[in-house]
Amino acid sequence: MSSVKADNIYDYVAQNAGLIASYxxxxxxxxxxSGSGIVRPVYSPEWLAAHRQLEKxxxxxxxxxxxxxxxxLWGRLEGSxxxxxxxxxxxxxxxxxxxxxxxxxxxxxALSAIRFLKDFYGPPRRTLEVVALCEEEGSxxxxxxxxxxxxxxxxxxxxxxxxxDPEGISVLEAARACGFRPEELTTVRRHDLGTFLELHIEQGxxxxxxxxxxxxxxxxxxxxxxxxxxxxxxxxxxxxxxDLRADSLVAAADVxxxxxxxxxxxxxxxxxxxxxxQVEPGARxxxxxxVEITIDFRHSVEATRQLMAQQIRQICRDTGVSQGVTVQIxxxxxxxxxxxxxxxxxxxxxxxxxxxxxxxxxxxGAGHDSQIMVERVPTAMxxxxxxxxxxxxxxxxxxxxxxxPGVAVLAQAMYKLAY
Amino acid sequence: MSSVKADNIYDYVAQNAGLIASYxxxxxxxxxxSGSGIVRPVYSPEWLAAHRQLEKxxxxxxxxxxxxxxxxLWGRLEGSxxxxxxxxxxxxxxxxxxxxxxxxxxxxxALSAIRFLKDFYGPPRRTLEVVALCEEEGSxxxxxxxxxxxxxxxxxxxxxxxxxDPEGISVLEAARACGFRPEELTTVRRHDLGTFLELHIEQGxxxxxxxxxxxxxxxxxxxxxxxxxxxxxxxxxxxxxxDLRADSLVAAADVxxxxxxxxxxxxxxxxxxxxxxQVEPGARxxxxxxVEITIDFRHSVEATRQLMAQQIRQICRDTGVSQGVTVQIxxxxxxxxxxxxxxxxxxxxxxxxxxxxxxxxxxxGAGHDSQIMVERVPTAMxxxxxxxxxxxxxxxxxxxxxxxPGVAVLAQAMYKLAY
Numbered sequence: 001m002s003s004v005k006a007d008n009i010y011d012y013v014a015q016n017a018g019l020i021a022s023y024x025x026x027x028x029x030x031x032x033x034s035g036s037g038i039v040r041p042v043y044s045p046e047w048l049a050a051h052r053q054l055e056k057x058x059x060x061x062x063x064x065x066x067x068x069x070x071x072x073l074w075g076r077l078e079g080s081x082x083x084x085x086x087x088x089x090x091x092x093x094x095x096x097x098x099x100x101x102x103x104x105x106x107x108x109x110a111l112s113a114i115r116f117l118k119d120f121y122g123p124p125r126r127t128l129e130v131v132a133l134c135e136e137e138g139s140x141x142x143x144x145x146x147x148x149x150x151x152x153x154x155x156x157x158x159x160x161x162x163x164x165d166p167e168g169i170s171v172l173e174a175a176r177a178c179g180f181r182p183e184e185l186t187t188v189r190r191h192d193l194g195t196f197l198e199l200h201i202e203q204g205x206x207x208x209x210x211x212x213x214x215x216x217x218x219x220x221x222x223x224x225x226x227x228x229x230x231x232x233x234x235x236x237x238x239x240x241x242x243d244l245r246a247d248s249l250v251a252a253a254d255v256x257x258x259x260x261x262x263x264x265x266x267x268x269x270x271x272x273x274x275x276x277x278q279v280e281p282g283a284r285x286x287x288x289x290x291v292e293i294t295i296d297f298r299h300s301v302e303a304t305r306q307l308m309a310q311q312i313r314q315i316c317r318d319t320g321v322s323q324g325v326t327v328q329i330x331x332x333x334x335x336x337x338x339x340x341x342x343x344x345x346x347x348x349x350x351x352x353x354x355x356x357x358x359x360x361x362x363x364x365g366a367g368h369d370s371q372i373m374v375e376r377v378p379t380a381m382x383x384x385x386x387x388x389x390x391x392x393x394x395x396x397x398x399x400x401x402x403x404x405p406g407v408a409v410l411a412q413a414m415y416k417l418a419y
Numbered sequence: 420m421s422s423v424k425a426d427n428i429y430d431y432v433a434q435n436a437g438l439i440a441s442y443x444x445x446x447x448x449x450x451x452x453s454g455s456g457i458v459r460p461v462y463s464p465e466w467l468a469a470h471r472q473l474e475k476x477x478x479x480x481x482x483x484x485x486x487x488x489x490x491x492l493w494g495r496l497e498g499s500x501x502x503x504x505x506x507x508x509x510x511x512x513x514x515x516x517x518x519x520x521x522x523x524x525x526x527x528x529a530l531s532a533i534r535f536l537k538d539f540y541g542p543p544r545r546t547l548e549v550v551a552l553c554e555e556e557g558s559x560x561x562x563x564x565x566x567x568x569x570x571x572x573x574x575x576x577x578x579x580x581x582x583x584d585p586e587g588i589s590v591l592e593a594a595r596a597c598g599f600r601p602e603e604l605t606t607v608r609r610h611d612l613g614t615f616l617e618l619h620i621e622q623g624x625x626x627x628x629x630x631x632x633x634x635x636x637x638x639x640x641x642x643x644x645x646x647x648x649x650x651x652x653x654x655x656x657x658x659x660x661x662d663l664r665a666d667s668l669v670a671a672a673d674v675x676x677x678x679x680x681x682x683x684x685x686x687x688x689x690x691x692x693x694x695x696x697q698v699e700p701g702a703r704x705x706x707x708x709x710v711e712i713t714i715d716f717r718h719s720v721e722a723t724r725q726l727m728a729q730q731i732r733q734i735c736r737d738t739g740v741s742q743g744v745t746v747q748i749x750x751x752x753x754x755x756x757x758x759x760x761x762x763x764x765x766x767x768x769x770x771x772x773x774x775x776x777x778x779x780x781x782x783x784g785a786g787h788d789s790q791i792m793v794e795r796v797p798t799a800m801x802x803x804x805x806x807x808x809x810x811x812x813x814x815x816x817x818x819x820x821x822x823x824p825g826v827a828v829l830a831q832a833m834y835k836l837a838y
Contacts, residue, residue: 204658221657225703236810237692237715238640238784239623242683244808249693250679253672260669264661273656274668276701284644284694284713286811294703296656365657389663391655392705 009415010355010408012120013112017404023108024403026053028100037097037394041140041165043071043174050092051178054107054132061115063130069184070160071134071175072147077114079127079418084194086417087129087377088113088410091136091147091369098137099396101201105384105403107132109199113411117418124418126194133369140165140174148372150188157185195344195417196379198370199410201398205389206362213405215362215383216348220371221269222305222337223298228255228316232325234281234289249279249288251323258315259295262308269363270308272297300337300363338371344380344413351412357405366391382406428834429774429827431539432531436823442527443822445472447519456516456813460559460584462490462593469511470597473526473551480534482549488603489569489579490553490594496533498546498837503613505836506548506796507532507829510555510566510788517556518815520620524803524822526551528618532830536838543837545613552788559584559593567791569607576604614763614836615798617789618829620817624808625781632824634781634802635767638719639790640688641756643728645714647674647735651744653700653708668698668707670742677734678714681727688782689727691716719756719782757790763799763832770831776824785810801825 006012013020030050031040040046051073058065058075067073073092090106110130117124133147141163149155160171160182175182202208207215232246256274263272273296280290295312299305313329320327345361352359362383373379384406387397425431432439449469450459459465470492477484477494486492492511498504509525529549536543552566560582568574579590579601594601621627626634651665675693682691692715699709716731718724732748739746764780771778781802792798803825806816 202658203655204660205663206658206660209663223657234812235808236622236785237694238642238690238717238786239621239625239810240690240784240808241623241625241687242679242690243687244624244628247679247692249675249696253675253693256668256672257676260661260666268660268662271657271659271661273666273704273706274672275656275698275703275705275707277668277696277698278701279694279696282695282697285692285715286694287692288694296704298657365659366655367657389654389659391658393653 006120009116009120009411012116013408013411014404016116017400020108020112020403020407021400023057023112024100024105027104027108031094035394037099038094039096040094042093042135043140043178047093048178051132057111058130061111062118063114067180068188069181070147070150070188071178071180072151072188073132075111075130077118077124077128079124081125083126085127085129085192086195086414087131087193088197088414089131089133090198090200091134092132093135093137093139095137095139095392097394098392099394101396101398102203102391103136105201106199109407109410112407113414116411117415121415121419126418128414128418136369141171144367145369145372146171148369150185151190152372152376153189154375155185160185193377196370196373196377197382197410197413198368199382199384199406200368201386201391201396202383203366203386203391205386207383207385208387208389210360212358212360213402214352214357214359214409216345216352216359217340217364217381217383218345218361219300219340220338220364220368221298221300222302223296223333223335224305224309224331225333226295226312227330227332228293228295229328230291230320230325232289232323233287235287237285237287240287245287246324247287248291248325251319251325252277252291252293254319254323255316256293259312262311262315263297266304269365270299270304271365272308272312298365302337305337335367338374340370340374340380341378344378347413347416348380348382348409351416352409355408355412357409382410425539428535428539428830431535432827432830433823435535436819439527439531439822439826440819442476442531443519443524446523446527450513452516454813456518457513458515459513461512461554462559462597466512467597470551476530477549480530481537482533486599487607488600489566489607490597490599491566491570491607492551494530494549496537496543496547498543500544502545504546504548504611505614505833506550506612507616507833508550508552509617509619510553511551512554512556512558514556514558514811516813517811518813520815520817521622521810522555524620525618528826528829531826532833535830536834540834540838545837547833547837555788560590563786564788564791565590567788569604570609571791571795572608573794574604579604612796615789615792615796616801616829616832617787618801618803618825619787620805620810620815621802622785622805622810624805626802626804627806627808629779631779632777632821633771633828635764635771635778636759636783636800636802637764637780638759639757639783639787640717640719641721641724642715642717642752642754643724643750644752645731646749646751647712647714648747649710649739649744651708651742654706656704656706659706664706665743666706667710667744670738670744671696671710671712673738673742674735675712678731681730681734682716685723688784689718689723690784691727691731717784721756724756754786757793759789759793759799760797763797766832766835767799767801767828770835771828774827774831776828801829
């Protein structure tokens with residue numbers, strides 16, 4: 001640690017930022033594929049090795065360490081007065097081919113902040129914990145937020161027993177193989193958390209575009225995922241007049257455009273995306289018989305999200321009628337927006353202002369463990385910029401100087417709560 | 420053959436239609452896959468077996484038989500006075516999973532017509548020939564109309580030497596392996612053809628819808644095949660506001676719809692089809708970075724085809740600009756419309772009218788060997804109905820009673836030309 005006297009925690013973080021950099025590079029080595037990002041699915045050998053590395057770092061920082069029954073890893077700095085625990089962290093798993101920052105940075109930020117606070121201010125009154133959460137992304141199982149749901153007690157044992165990865169291995173079996181005791185799921189539940197804070201990269205370009213240092217998240221967007229199938233009729237592209245066709249691609253294209261315009265007309269933070277479109281038979285000279293698309297739409301205000309749901313369904317149905325094709329709509333995900341806790345938002349805001357860290361209030365367009373935690377624990381999130389908004393990609397990048405202000409605000413908030 | 424006295428050639432064809440039916444079923448057995456149509460690529464064992472079968476039938480009909488150097492199979496009924504030959508036929512190869520009628524029926528119709536004429540009227544003044552043409556569909560090589568181009572002398576030896584199937588076998592090697600002498604390509608050229616007639620299924624539903632017996636083809640449509648690539652930017656579907664996106668799928672969808680509307684607005688026989696669309700990365704929660712589409716558009720009037728080409732290119736460019744994505748257009752096929760020979764059209768018309776066969780003039784929306792033959796030989800085509808317009812599919816079907824009138828008109832036209 002630096003021997004120059006720091007005036008405040010921001011200075012101290014900046015002086016010791018090399019530690020943060022070494023954590024980032026160290027953690028990134030687990031699951032890194034040459035040139036194509038990180039692959040670190042939950043309970044994989046790479047994930048377990050990263051888990052062990054974190055355990056070492058937590059120990060080195062002078063915190064006590066334990067893994068819970070599902071595999072969340074906790075580091076604890078005991079407070080002198082007890083009372084509700086202030087916890088911070090994020091997820092250790094990555095998407096396939098993800099970057100160094102998504103999830104990992106939130107763990108590193110929390111560990112660094114607690115370590116810096118301990119060094120700078122000594123032991124806290126209240127207990128501070130860092131947590132590495134497991135399976136936020138759905139990196140291996142078709143289930144998200146396993147770790148955070150277990151912590152707040154909303155993960156059914158049934159899901160642990162029955163959810164299986166593509167090779168047929170259940171969460172239970174995979175967690176056991178790592179040495180955890182997932183059958184003791186109820187022991188993961190925490191009733192003593194007073195606050196949860198999560199630092200994360202924005203995964204968007206708003207902070208980078210605005211040149212601001214941190215985003216204070218007011219809400220995590222709600223979303224719905226639809227699969228829509230259009231069935232028309234395969235016809236010879238040369239011999240079938242336009243007026244006799246039932247072209248499923250024309251129908252799907254129409255829905256893609258109208259859905260896009262609907263979200264654009266609603267304005268930020270409404271988004272709607274047709275990300276996948278598959279055509280059958282998909283031949284140059286055959287009128288498409290069947291097209292399957294996905295629609296992902298999001299809004300942080302529930303009433304507007306419902307309105308979008310209604311209007312997008314109407315667009316699909318109307319287009320089916322006008323193009324003479326059948327339309328089937330399947331709903332795959334339906335996630336309510338999550339409002340962060342006003343008092344924790346205010347705390348983060350005042351800490352950022354106090355440290356002179358430029359900031360803006362934001363909506364998170366992506367999902368995060370915080371949306372689970374906030375169901376039981378006062379929670380808020382802090383975003384640091386993502387260069388050019390790159391995310392879920394090897395190109396994900398946030399320079400160290402754009403990480404320091406976020407870690408400083410996080411540390412300051414923990415200080416206010418725990419000292 | 421029937422022993423009942425027929426009044427005219429139409430009656431004679433109808434009385435002996437069992438022969439046509441047995442030819443159709445016999446030929447269909449070569450390359451038939453259970454439930455999924457016929458696979459009979461040129462120079463394959465199935466194709467060669469069909470070739471040998473046809474040779475037998477031609478012999479049985481009392482015609483002389485020969486295969487030319489590229490593998491077209493000819494059956495010849497010598498005329499007493501010589502002079503230009505009247506030839507008729509179609510292609511023996513099929514698309515992958517094609518039906519029993521596409522191509523094959525044209526060979527069978529010609530062979531049956533010549534056999535019936537010989538039986539009913541005796542030897543002709545002019546020579547009649549039936550021909551089974553090779554590789555019309557591009558069934559194996561990425562080349563179409565090999566047989567007909569060789570006959571009129573527009574197939575370069577270079578193409579025979581260098582065109583290769585997906586396994587790297589050249590046309591030359593494949594043809595040689597069947598016992599032909601493709602190196603003697605120039606011997607295939609015919610300078611003595613006076614008329615070419617091709618009977619074919621419509622491959623569309625216009626005759627079936629109208630309840631008419633034959634179509635007399637005035638022109639074969641011209642077409643252009645484009646590949647268009649849109650490149651935008653992959654972005655997180657949750658965190659990227661609509662106004663900051665460069666969505667390549669929205670651009671491609673817009674082009675698909677505008678192209679569709681352009682052809683619809685021009686009216687028949689204009690057609691335009693986006694048959695294939697591929698999205699990258701194609702994930703539910705990622706804004707599409709790259710989309711590749713094919714555009715197939717056709718018109719039988721060259722000026723209108725050129726106008727379509729111009730307008731479709733303009734639509735692509737304009738959409739690229741408005742959606743902020745780059746657009747690359749590659750032209751893959753550019754085929755001029757082919758006008759059939761007026762005197763042969765008139766002949767078919769008068770024969771149909773004379774026999775009381777209901778008919779209409781048509782444009783062929785699909786390509787045929789006749790568009791090649793007509794470059795050097797007075798040519799016209801006769802369509803018989805395709806049930807529900809099904810084509811290039813195991814579901815392709817024309818009942819025997821809808822084949823008889825077509826064969827009768829073909830025979831009558833040959834009679835007028837050769838007797």
